[in-house]
Amino acid sequence: MNTKYYKTWEQYLAEHPEIDEKQAQVMKPKMQGYEDMMFSFIMFLLM
Amino acid sequence: MLDLQALTKAVGDLNEQQVLAMLKEFVATNPGNEETVAVVNACQQGMAIVGELFDQKEYFVGDLIFAGELLSSAIDILKPVLGGESTVTVGKIVLGTVEGDLHDIGKNIFKNMAEAAGFEVIDLGIDVPAATFVEKVKEIKPEIVGMSGVLTLALDSMKKTVDELKTAGLRDGVKVIIGGNPVTEEACRVIGADAFTTNAAEGVKICQGWVK
Amino acid sequence: MARERTQLFRDVIDGNIPKRVPVCVSFSIEFAIQYAGKNLAEAQWDTGQLEEIFDQICRDFYSDLLPVNAFRFPSFYKLLGARNFVMSSNGFLQHPEVEGLLQEEYDDFIASPYNCIIEKILPRLYTELDTDAATRALALAKAFKAFHDEMGNAVMIYGRLNQKYGYADINLFAGFTEAPFDFVADQLRGFKGISTDIRRVPDKVEAAVDAATPLMIKAGLQPFASKYNATFIPLHMAPFMRTKDFERFYWPSFKKLVDALAEAGHPSYLFVEHDWMRYLDHLYELPAGTIMRFEYGDPKLVKEKLGDKHIISGFYPVALLKTGTRQQCIDKAKEIIDILAPGGRYIFDFDKVPITLDSLNVENARAVLDYVAANAGY
Numbered sequence: 001m002n003t004k005y006y007k008t009w010e011q012y013l014a015e016h017p018e019i020d021e022k023q024a025q026v027m028k029p030k031m032q033g034y035e036d037m038m039f040s041f042i043m044f045l046l047m
Numbered sequence: 048m049l050d051l052q053a054l055t056k057a058v059g060d061l062n063e064q065q066v067l068a069m070l071k072e073f074v075a076t077n078p079g080n081e082e083t084v085a086v087v088n089a090c091q092q093g094m095a096i097v098g099e100l101f102d103q104k105e106y107f108v109g110d111l112i113f114a115g116e117l118l119s120s121a122i123d124i125l126k127p128v129l130g131g132e133s134t135v136t137v138g139k140i141v142l143g144t145v146e147g148d149l150h151d152i153g154k155n156i157f158k159n160m161a162e163a164a165g166f167e168v169i170d171l172g173i174d175v176p177a178a179t180f181v182e183k184v185k186e187i188k189p190e191i192v193g194m195s196g197v198l199t200l201a202l203d204s205m206k207k208t209v210d211e212l213k214t215a216g217l218r219d220g221v222k223v224i225i226g227g228n229p230v231t232e233e234a235c236r237v238i239g240a241d242a243f244t245t246n247a248a249e250g251v252k253i254c255q256g257w258v259k
Numbered sequence: 260m261a262r263e264r265t266q267l268f269r270d271v272i273d274g275n276i277p278k279r280v281p282v283c284v285s286f287s288i289e290f291a292i293q294y295a296g297k298n299l300a301e302a303q304w305d306t307g308q309l310e311e312i313f314d315q316i317c318r319d320f321y322s323d324l325l326p327v328n329a330f331r332f333p334s335f336y337k338l339l340g341a342r343n344f345v346m347s348s349n350g351f352l353q354h355p356e357v358e359g360l361l362q363e364e365y366d367d368f369i370a371s372p373y374n375c376i377i378e379k380i381l382p383r384l385y386t387e388l389d390t391d392a393a394t395r396a397l398a399l400a401k402a403f404k405a406f407h408d409e410m411g412n413a414v415m416i417y418g419r420l421n422q423k424y425g426y427a428d429i430n431l432f433a434g435f436t437e438a439p440f441d442f443v444a445d446q447l448r449g450f451k452g453i454s455t456d457i458r459r460v461p462d463k464v465e466a467a468v469d470a471a472t473p474l475m476i477k478a479g480l481q482p483f484a485s486k487y488n489a490t491f492i493p494l495h496m497a498p499f500m501r502t503k504d505f506e507r508f509y510w511p512s513f514k515k516l517v518d519a520l521a522e523a524g525h526p527s528y529l530f531v532e533h534d535w536m537r538y539l540d541h542l543y544e545l546p547a548g549t550i551m552r553f554e555y556g557d558p559k560l561v562k563e564k565l566g567d568k569h570i571i572s573g574f575y576p577v578a579l580l581k582t583g584t585r586q587q588c589i590d591k592a593k594e595i596i597d598i599l600a601p602g603g604r605y606i607f608d609f610d611k612v613p614i615t616l617d618s619l620n621v622e623n624a625r626a627v628l629d630y631v632a633a634n635a636g637y
């Protein structure tokens with residue numbers, strides 16, 4: 001999306017090499033979920 | 048001298064670049080008042096064409112809005128030569144979108160056209176309460192009060208405004224004209240206005256008739 | 260009950276002839292509050308009252324789908340100091356004309372729409388986000404919490420009402436987005452701004468609309484794909500444009516949006532506002548099974564042109580419910596059903612959402628809905 005205000009999980013992971021694979025699995029749905037919730041909220045504010 | 052017919056056509060076509068170029072060139076010749084008035088007339092005829100094309104469904108609301116903007120930039124260019132010593136305002140209009148209504152596109156088009164025709168327009172903006180109309184009429188003593196509205200509920204606010212003008216004893220001193228899509232002859236009668244229109248150019252003509 | 264009603268909609272969506280024309284009407288939150296005799300401002304703030312309020316609508320007006328659907332609440336708008344949604348003194352949440360994006364900022368928007376939204380547009384439309392960084396962060400946190408509380412409350416209420424009244428288990432509002440051009444027009448440039456821009460800076464408008472498209476697609480995606488859950492898209496600007504302008508600025512990105520949603524498994528539910536009769540051939544091009552609720556136009560022509568591919572809804576004039584006699588109102592329903600029902604792919608609905616209690620005569624509305632429920636069998 002070419003923005004610093006929204007990160008896909010892959011982008012996030014690339015910036016955080018310290019996260020191990022097992023933990024990444026459980027983190028992903030939550031982290032991505034909140035990222036998407038904020039995106040939806042922001043867009044809703046303009047619709 | 049500027050080709051008036053070409054100007055009218057360019058306005059009708061909403062060809063902004065051409066209109067502005069023609070007007071700039073015209074203003075640079077330091078024209079007299081009579082000539083300028085002819086040019087303003089040509090612009091207004093162009094707006095009438097826009098209105099016709101709108102009725103024929105060649106143009107749509109978006110084009111009307113742009114036409115309003117175009118006219119206002121045109122008048123801005125002409126202002127220095129319009130506002131010369133010999134031009135007296137032909138009359139004053141207190142204008143506003145009535146209480147509860149926030150739409151002002153139609154009102155602004157009428158305002159631009161009335162100004163171009165030499166009226167001094169005191170624009171009270173949108174969502175204007177009856178009391179503000181009364182206050183301003185008292186203060187400015189215009190010949191004409193113009194009310195605009197596109198919501199159905201605007202008709203009630205218009206009636207309220209006329210009623211309050213009556214109560215304040217100001218109604219007989221002014222002509223009242225209403226405009227906006229929902230106004231009809233029936234509404235005009237109930238509201239107690241003197242004239243109604245859904246066409247800004249026609250509204251200007253009616254106002255001109257009043258101040259003659 | 261719920262199963263039968265669900266089947267009505269599934270049949271329509273699957274292209275089968277249902278047992279009867281399904282009824283899907285909805286009333287605005289303002290209508291519901293007035294109908295319940297409550298205070299507009301109070302009930303929109305004290306949303307605990309809403310269940311009882313919505314319940315009265317469900318109780319008194321026939322529908323096969325939940326007939327209420329509110330998603331704008333004053334709390335989060337107020338917390339953010341909104342200028343685009345403001346509650347007026349009479350308790351209506353109004354949308355004044357705003358300009359979230361200045362004409363000279365088009366290039367920023369085109370370069371990165373989302374950056375521009377966060378950095379420029381939101382602070383301009385939401386005064387509490389036009390503050391120092393810390394205040395802004397706190398304001399957003401409060402509003403986000405309020406938003407989720409209000410939506411959570413609403414969803415719980417809808418769930419309980421769905422249970423209680425046995426409404427169909429399909430959701431036409433499972434997602435929400437806008438046509439990219441409408442998005443740029445409505446709150447970024449304003450009606451006036453966009454109408455001028457398409458003449459003064461046409462290339463920028465086109466580029467901005469294209470840049471907005473991926474965001475609008477993302478906004479319209481639902482968590483799970485289902486052909487029985489639609490993304491709602493209300494359409495605004497097209498009828499106010501010349502066809503030529505529509506074809507250049509509005510249609511391509513809108514088509515892309517609906518196609519992309521369909522590809523992801525989400526049908527679109529369009530509210531086709533105002534007069535789209537010039538654009539029926541365009542609408543035909545959308546993915547099969549797009550649900551289109553019409554506000555205006557000639558139902559015959561629409562059925563003829565779109566009826567074999569898409570699902571038609573709307574057209575029933577709310578205005579008649581106010582002025583007509585009971586019999587006239589019922590006759591009108593019959594007339595519209597006779598035109599639109601043959602062959603299926605039709606959902607009964609009004610042309611507009613009734614906004615205020617006085618926009619219709621309640622007895623007429625009830626009579627019409629009961630009539631359709633009882634008589635629109637195949």
Ligand code: B12
Nearest residue numbers: 149150151152153193195198199226227228245247250354
């Ligand atoms: C543009 C628009 C908006 C813009 C307004 C931008 C602005 N700055 O004005 C935005 C998006 C902000 C908007 C908001 C809303 N809108 Co609106 N809007 C319209 C729309 C599409 C066009 C109106 C318009 O500008 N027409 C063009 C102008 C040029 O026409 P006009 O006003 O009639 O003016 C001409 C003449 O009448 C005359 N004239 C006008 N005034 C005067 C005055 C005098 C003195 C004279 C002589 C002549 C004159 O001159 C003009 C040129 O000839 C109409 C739908 C439609 N197609 O009409 C809906 C419409 C008016 N809106 C409507 C509604 C409901 C709303 C909202 C309440 C929605 C909401 N839930 O928030 C809000 C308004 C809040 C409020 N309290 O006002 C409804 C009104 C329903 C009703 N019957 O009451 C309409 C009809 C849409 C619909 N089909 O439901 N809207």
